[in-house]
Amino acid sequence: MNYKISKRAASLTPSITLAIDSKAKQMKADGIDVVGFGVGEPDFDTPQHIKDAAIKAINEGFTKYTPSSGIPELRQAASDKFKRDNGLTYKPSQIIISCGGKHSCCNVIQATCEAGDEVIIPAPYWLSYPEMVTLAEAKPVILQTSDKTEFKVTPEQLRAAITPRTRLFILNSPSNPTGSLYTREEIKALGDICVEKGVLIMSDEIYEKLVYDGAEHVSVASFSPKHYEHTIIVHGLAKAYSMTGWRIGITAAPEPIAKAIDAIQSHSTSNATSFAQKGGVAALNGPQDHLKGWLAEYAKRRAYAWEKLNSIPGISCVNAKGAFYLFPNISKLGLKSMDFCAKLLEQEKVAAVPGVAFGADEYMRISYATSMENLKKGLERIEKFAKTLSK
Numbered sequence: 001m002n003y004k005i006s007k008r009a010a011s012l013t014p015s016i017t018l019a020i021d022s023k024a025k026q027m028k029a030d031g032i033d034v035v036g037f038g039v040g041e042p043d044f045d046t047p048q049h050i051k052d053a054a055i056k057a058i059n060e061g062f063t064k065y066t067p068s069s070g071i072p073e074l075r076q077a078a079s080d081k082f083k084r085d086n087g088l089t090y091k092p093s094q095i096i097i098s099c100g101g102k103h104s105c106c107n108v109i110q111a112t113c114e115a116g117d118e119v120i121i122p123a124p125y126w127l128s129y130p131e132m133v134t135l136a137e138a139k140p141v142i143l144q145t146s147d148k149t150e151f152k153v154t155p156e157q158l159r160a161a162i163t164p165r166t167r168l169f170i171l172n173s174p175s176n177p178t179g180s181l182y183t184r185e186e187i188k189a190l191g192d193i194c195v196e197k198g199v200l201i202m203s204d205e206i207y208e209k210l211v212y213d214g215a216e217h218v219s220v221a222s223f224s225p226k227h228y229e230h231t232i233i234v235h236g237l238a239k240a241y242s243m244t245g246w247r248i249g250i251t252a253a254p255e256p257i258a259k260a261i262d263a264i265q266s267h268s269t270s271n272a273t274s275f276a277q278k279g280g281v282a283a284l285n286g287p288q289d290h291l292k293g294w295l296a297e298y299a300k301r302r303a304y305a306w307e308k309l310n311s312i313p314g315i316s317c318v319n320a321k322g323a324f325y326l327f328p329n330i331s332k333l334g335l336k337s338m339d340f341c342a343k344l345l346e347q348e349k350v351a352a353v354p355g356v357a358f359g360a361d362e363y364m365r366i367s368y369a370t371s372m373e374n375l376k377k378g379l380e381r382i383e384k385f386a387k388t389l390s391k
Contacts, residue, residue, distance in 0.1 A: 012131050016357035035378035037366045038351040040176055040325065042242040046279075047290045049114070050241060053282035057275035063387035066274050068258025068266040068326040069258075074277045078235075078250050085208070086219045088228070092256045093354065096251040097280070097297060098265060099272050101206045101236030103250035106132050108202050108232050109168070111260040113138040117167035122153040123359035124327065126176045126204070128244075130359075147318045147329055149177040155189045155345055162193070168200045174207040177358045177365040178327040179320020181211060184218045186327050191220040191227045201231045207323040209291055212299050215321045219251075228253055239323075240291065241283045246276040255273035301375055308379045310365070314390045315382075321341040324369040327355070331362035331391040340364060347388075348381040 012178040021039040028034050034097060057063075065253065075092035082088040098104045105128065115137035121129050122143045130140040141161055145151045157171065171190065172184040182190070194201050201220055208217045221231035235250040249272070251261060271277075302320060309317040309328045317328035332342055337354030340365055344350050355363030368375055 008135055008137070014129060017127065017353050018282075019266065020345070020351050020353055024345070027345075027349070029349075032349055034133065034345075034349045034351060035370075035374050035381065036351045037368075037370065037378055038353050040239075040367055040369065041244045041296070042239065042324070042369050044242045044290075046242045046246070047283075047286075050243065050279045050282045051287050053286075054246075054279035058279035062274055062278060064274060066271040066277060068270045070095070071274075071277050071281075072274060073281045074248075074284075077281050078252070081284050082252055087222055088219065090252045090253070091255075092103055094252055094255055096253070096258055096261045096265065097272050097277060098249035098251060098261075101204070101238060101249040102128060102236060103247070103269065104234040104236065104251045105129070105202065106135070106259075107202065107264055108234060108251060108253070109133055109136050109259045110264055111136070111234070111257055112200055112202075113167050116165060118163060118165040118173045119168045120158065120161050120166060120199075120272075121170045122151075122172075124151055124175075124177050124355065124363065125170070125352055125359055125388055126172060127357045129170055139165075141166070142364055143305045144359070146328075146360075147316070147363075149244065150318055150321075151175065151327070152186060153190070154357070155193055157322050158190055159193050159256050162197050162199060165195070166186075166199050166335055169194055170202045170204065172204040174211060174320075174322025175325055177208065177325050177353070177355075178318070179323045179325045180318075181215055181217070181321035184216070187218050187220050188223050188378055191223055191230070195224075195230050195286040197227045199230070202234060204234050206234070206236045206239055208235070210295065210298065210324060211322040212295070212302065213321065217322070232257055237283050243276075243279070243283065246273070246279060248272055248276055248280045255379075265336040268389055292355055298368065301370075302326070304372065304376055305366060305368050305379060312386050314384045314386050326366045326368065327360075328361050328366065330355075330386075333386055335389065337361050337364050344382065344385050348376045348385045350381045350385075352382075 075095040117138040133140045233252040314333040341354040353365040
């Protein structure tokens with residue numbers, strides 16, 4: 001049988017991060033001592049009160065369909081969160097609960113972009129953004145940045161990239177994969193241009209709670225009513241509550257866009273898992289004190305990893321201001337990122353993600369969402385591998 005695959009499916013590139021994580025897990029299952037720096041997932045457990053809420057929901061039979069846009073309690077809890085944390089007023093009807101932050105991003109792009117539209121994406125980017133744009137038959141317009149600017153796009157770059165076909169600008173701060181964080185002034189400058197040019201902003205704020213050294217996360221929607229009207233926030237519970245497998249994404253949008261997303265979701269996934277949503281209510285409304293300890297541990301790991309990476313000949317690394325990634329420059333070691341990471345895994349049993357997956361072939365991504373023991377072991381192996389290349 002000659003199966004015909006659609007052009008949109010054939011055009012997609014599988015997730016390199018998930019592929020590397022899968023290979024590393026298989027090697028571990030085979031008894032190989034692999035250090036995994038690949039997947040972006042907290043190594044802490046979900047806080048107990050969140051798990052208890054979901055278990056209670058299951059035991060009480062809360063296992064049926066819910067409204068496609070989410071249960072009222074969770075939409076209200078998300079609305080309260082945006083008011084409390086960001087000073088933003090969203091009615092529950094402007095909130096859509098989806099099957100993870102990735103699903104939220106995909107929904108936004110599907111709801112706002114048509115064939116031929118252009119979507120501006122700063123690189124390095126989270127690897128799924130361009131694929132989602134392609135799936136919507138729109139065109140990704142990549143703005144390249146480097147460690148010289150802490151991987152931040154400038155207002156001049158953004159303005160020069162906007163055309164009459166530009167529909168959406170994707171802003172991710174704190175960033176996956178770089179850990180970069182835009183300042184209040186930088187965010188406002190980019191937002192001002194989008195308001196001026198009538199371009200929507202998809203602001204991916206899922207790492208909002210994970211910032212260091214007294215830095216602050218600022219939502220572009222908070223600067224003025226016009227900024228608010230031009231912004232669609234995508235969020236989720238995966239990173240700040242270690243709920244990656246729960247698949248609870250949150251979108252906050254102007255009412256017409258929220259309605260369009262709800263319509264799309266009603267014909268695709270329908271609702272996010274019912275009892276996971278009850279856990280989501282507990283996450284947003286319950287105690288937040290776990291974050292202090294998590295952030296202290298992340299900060300300790302980040303400091304160690306950053307110092308160690310910069311001590312390795314041939315590697316340089318900008319320090320992260322948020323999230324739990326470092327994005328070291330490996331270009332002086334003579335290998336492109338895919339070859340570097342493949343040989344690193346093969347020879348030293350360390351799984352890292354090649355920068356080419358994020359549109360930056362001179363780098364690799366290291367996640368420090370792992371134990372300090374693993375971090376030390378893995379970085380020592382990277383140092384050993386790098387020395388074989390620099391001879």
